[in-house]
Amino acid sequence: MRYLFNRTISSIPASASLAINEKAKAMRAAGKDVITLAAGEPDFDTPxxxxxxxxxxxxxxxxxxxxxxxxxxxxxxxxxxxxxxxxxxxxxxxxxxxxxxxxxxxxxxxxxxxxxxxxxxxxxxxxxxxxxxxxxxxxxxxxxxxxxxxxxxxxxxxxxxxxxxxxxxxxxxxxxxxxxxxxxxxxxxxxxxxxxxxxxxxxxxxxxxxxxxxxxxxxxxxxxxxxxxxxxxxxxxxxxxxxxxxxxxxxxxxxxxxxxxxxxxxxxxxxxxxxxxxxxxxxxxxCKDEMAAMVESYRRRRDFFVAGLNAIPGVTCHVPKGTFYAWAKIELDGKNSQEIADYLLEEAGVATVPGDAYGLGGTCCIRMSFATAESDLREALRRMDAAIRKINR
Ligand SMILES: Cc1ncc(COP(=O)(O)O)c(C=O)c1O
CATH class of the missing domain: 3.40.640.10 (Type I PLP-dependent aspartate aminotransferase-like (Major domain))
Structure with a gap:
């Protein structure tokens, strides 16, 4: 059977964050240790x-x-x-x-x-x-x-x-x-x-x-x-x-x-x-107190994570005033955002979302969620630092 689909719907591109998550999952299944910073949800349970x-x-x-x-x-x-x-x-x-x-x-x-x-x-x-x-x-x-x-x-x-x-x-x-x-x-x-x-x-x-x-x-x-x-x-x-x-x-x-x-x-x-x-x-x-406690926890994680990113050569991350995302521009041997995300996944075992998915202003940028366990954030920083320094000495 040859199915006919609505032309508009069938031409919509697949989500970039889903694609990177799929790739990370496949790497995990193959036994590789991958930290994912690509998700877009709080790491808290509902109050x-x-x-x-x-x-x-x-x-x-x-x-x-x-x-x-x-x-x-x-x-x-x-x-x-x-x-x-x-x-x-x-x-x-x-x-x-x-x-x-x-x-x-x-x-x-x-x-x-x-x-x-x-x-x-x-x-x-x-x-x-x-x-x-x-x-x-x-x-x-x-x-x-x-x-x-x-x-x-x-x-x-x-x-x-x-x-x-x-x-x-x-x-x-x-x-x-x-x-x-x-x-x-x-x-x-x-x-x-x-x-x-x-x-x-x-x-x-x-x-x-x-x-x-x-x-x-x-x-x-x-x-x-x-x-x-x-x-x-x-x-x-x-x-x-x-x-x-x-x-x-x-x-x-x-x-x-x-x-x-x-x-x-x-x-x-x-x-x-x-x-x-x-x-x-x-x-x-x-549940205003519970929500305020979540925000305070994100703030603590934001502070050390963003400072850690800015200490890596070639990485610039403005301090986010809201949300739980760090958005960094990375100069890495002329790589575009997809290539940067692929490199970090393969070389550092860290999954991030390529910035091109968010429009032209995302060129050479990646998005990382700091609604992630503190130990994973620290390990991700260590690994990204090592991987990026291999190129940006
Ligand atoms: C900017 C923005 N708007 C809307 C949504 C949709 O959230 P939900 O459908 O879970 O309310 C999201 C979820 O990632 C988002 O990031």
Missing amino acids: DRARIAGIRAISEGHTHYTESRGIRPLREGIARTLREDRGIVCTADNILMAPGGKYAIYETVRTLIDPGEGQEVMILNPGWVSYAPIVSAAGGVPVGVELTFEENYHITRLALEKVVSPRTRLLIMNYPNNPTGCVLSREEAECIADFALDHELLILSDEVYSTIVYDGAESVSPASIARVADHVITVNGFSKCAAMTGWRLGYICAPREIVDMVQMLNQHTMSCLSEFAMEAALEALQ
């Missing part, structure tokens, strides 16, 4: 209180279909958190639950874009590897705004104006940023707000790492800027902040009209989230 709430909900039989938008107490709790912590004016009616931030982004883009009409979606790069495939899968055309390592990925009006066109509908951005660890400054948020208003664009602001910031840094929510708030869809979830990746709990916060329209797609494609998972999420909203 006990949230897990117990989920178990209690199952034992009480909360295992049926429920409201497609998400249970009201959870939407109310999320709206309160966004008002108090992110400065976003919203109520439960502005919240729509989705099975993960990833699906929330897909269904939002799918709802806002007319497939096949050449409608463009600007993506601030370096940007998460799934944005461009999500835009393509939704029938839009992804267009990268390439920010540069040398300027520590500072957003300028010039960079935005370079790629906007009459076909642009939406701008996708992510702060705190995966992979660079940059946060959105007040000045950059104002710049984005003016730009969106001048060009009548919507903004999709992915803030799934919003609570993982260090040294008192603030990453501004564009939706907290009153003059542009009705142009913004904020995406967030429980995966990263509350170590709940497997529960699949994401949401959008958006103007009511947008929520109602995305909700139509929600109803017909996924019905609803698990009620017991949403009850665990409701409890997780109360």
Whole structure:
């Protein structure tokens, strides 16, 4: 049988981080000792209180279909958190639950874009590897705004104006940023707000790492800027902040009209989230101390890991203000980021994600997660140092 597939879907490239993980797995199976820094999830378990709430909900039989938008107490709790912590004016009616931030982004883009009409979606790069495939899968055309390592990925009006066109509908951005660890400054948020208003664009602001910031840094929510708030869809979830990746709990916060329209797609494609998972999420909203302890642990690991990277000849790593990723530029005999990642895997037994996967600004960069056991981070540093010094003497 020769299967025929949707042309757009079958032309989406495989994920670079999955490819490196596969390679690392094969090396492990062959008996090689590999440390992986390529994963994108917290190394903590979900806080006990949230897990117990989920178990209690199952034992009480909360295992049926429920409201497609998400249970009201959870939407109310999320709206309160966004008002108090992110400065976003919203109520439960502005919240729509989705099975993960990833699906929330897909269904939002799918709802806002007319497939096949050449409608463009600007993506601030370096940007998460799934944005461009999500835009393509939704029938839009992804267009990268390439920010540069040398300027520590500072957003300028010039960079935005370079790629906007009459076909642009939406701008996708992510702060705190995966992979660079940059946060959105007040000045950059104002710049984005003016730009969106001048060009009548919507903004999709992915803030799934919003609570993982260090040294008192603030990453501004564009939706907290009153003059542009009705142009913004904020995406967030429980995966990263509350170590709940497997529960699949994401949401959008958006103007009511947008929520109602995305909700139509929600109803017909996924019905609803698990009620017991949403009850665990409701409890997780109360786990601020547990979440703060996770951030403090990431901070300690960030400090020695980034200092260790910068001590290796040819390696430059800006100190990340948020997320649990170190993003380093490596000068290594003219190798590109894929070749650097391959070299580190083969020579040092350390798996990292090649920066090219995140756009042009990732040239010669690699992403490493420091949500990794401290002993593994120290050993990875030792091995990378030795491998890189073989070339950069
Ligand atoms: C920037 C960014 N956005 C969204 C997601 C999606 O997370 P989830 O679907 O688990 O909520 C991820 C996960 O890696 C991410 O890094």
